[in-house]
Amino acid sequence: MELDGIAELGQFFIEKGTSREYVKNELFIHRGQNLNYIGFILKGGFRYLGYSSEGKEQILGYSFENDFVVDYATFQIQKPPAIDAQSIKDSTVLVLTYDEFNAFYENCGIHNLRSKVAETLLYDVSTRLLSMYCDSPEERYTKLIARYPDILTRVSLKEIASLIKITPETLSRIRKKLRSLDLNQEF
Secondary structure, X not given: OOOOXXXXXXXXXXXXXXXXXXXXXXXXXXXXXXXXXXXXXXXXXXXXXXXXXXXXXXXXXXXXXXXXXXXXXXXXXXXXXXXXXXXXXXXXEEEEEHHHHHHHHHHOOOOOHHHHHHHHHHXXXXXXXXXXXXXXXXXXXXXXXXXXXXXXXXXXXXXXHHHOOOOHHHHHHHHHHHHHHOOOOOO
């Protein structure tokens, strides 16, 4: 997140956060359980998981090093999340409680930082939602690679297909097409 005040928030996590280790596949967020903490990832990464009414897992997004791991909306209104956040590998996270995190907002001296963070996250979600409805699978894939250039080294192609809501076979065809169009580009 590129936003005035985020560097200060990261520093606050370093100064006040409690370090916790998560092994691969361990949950940071448990759907249905109140979320009273937020994390800043020092090492590793997390995938956000939603579930269909039949219980089928759907990857909703990722957070990696130097990013936050949280369902921000449910965290801020203190409602149980409808998602899980699961570590994709052994990870180290600095954790703050709800009260500690919000105390930063109250005392940081950065005008409207809370609103700016919420607006930035809302923009991100709405942009991804619009892409899901309006972009072709190929466009969703290329936008994902542009946003996370090293994602291909972090997660499987099957997970990428889940994230952009296509089958692994469709993703394979897209990657083959893109490679044939630009042999110098890594897709």
